[in-house]
Amino acid sequence: MNFNITEPESKQRLDKFLSLKLKDKTRSQIKKMIKNGLVLINNSPAKVHQFLKTKDQITILKDIETKAETTITEKEKIKIDPKIIFENNDFLIIDKPIGILVHPTDAGETGTLVDWLYQKYPELETVGEYQNRGGIIHRLDKDVSGVMMVAKNDQAYYHLKNQFKEREVKKLYLALVYGRANDDPGEINLPIGRNKDGQFVAHPRQGKEKFLANDRVAKTKYKVLEYIKDYTLLEIQILTGRTHQIRIHLSAVGHPILGDQVYKPRKKFLHFLSRRIKVVNPGRIFLHSHKLGFNDLNNNWVEFESALPKTLTDFLNDQKTK
DSSP, rough: OEEEEEEGGTOOOOHHHHHHHOOOSSSHHHHHHHHHHOEETTEOOOOOBBBTTTTOEEEOOOTHHHHHHHOOOOOGSSOOOEEEEESSHHHHHEEEEETSSSSOOOTTTOOOHHHHHHHHHHHGGSSSSTTTOOTBBSSOTTTOOEEEESSSHHHHHHHHHHHHTOOOOOEEEEEEESOOOOOEEEEEEOOOOTTTTEEEEEEOBBTTTTTSTTTTTOEEEEEEEEETTTEEEEEEEEEEETTOOOOOOHHHHTOOBTOSSSOSSSSEEEETTEEEOOOOOSOOEEEEEEEEEEOOOSSSSEEOOOOOOHHHHHHHHHHHOO
């Protein structure tokens, strides 16, 4: 397969250009192909971030289908098996441990939750509208644990996806945050966008308008479960599903989550009025997907729960006894 670059196509990055041409390949697969020497520019091995020039000739080697396969080898099998909470013919409810990516990013990681799903349920490779998603409709951050759903067929996939779109799915999380949250219940309604460095941040509203046109509406509700010394244990419900939404929102209102290494306090102490609260690390982010509720394919409401992991309960109990 060959592509000859015309002037309107020049100045594009190679991987982005190929993602438009190779519709059956994901960006991570394309990057693997390039790194494995399966893509040539003017008969020389290409680089992932190479920019194209007019009259460049791109060659895709004939063995693309065999060498660029995403079949998981024994070395790539994930080492931690998620616990299966519930399973029927339509969906799978799992308890995701920390340390596992849900699906590969553009870097093409292996050992993801999708890899595990393909090993255990090979038929999931054809479920849904995206490659390398394995029937997954929503996700959790790599370092966040808890309950997740996976569709096992297309009918279930679109049935469940529509409930996410209409904000009908009940998603409850547990988080331990710095300080004493005074509003109970509380609501955070700050649009989320990117700052000049590309990091996701919460922006203030300007009246009823968004701060920036590209900001996305985000809404988080919470209620106080318990005050534990200088911390507050919250039950959190998200009504939208933005990247890092809970972490960004809680940090924006002055209550960052313990153990969060991205939206963490910048100093060793947080100041709440006249009090100084020491920044501590519970060994992981104290955020856990606790409950998930939705309508099954018979339109019966079902709920599933994942208990707080022992690492976090031990940390809580230790704080109570100090």
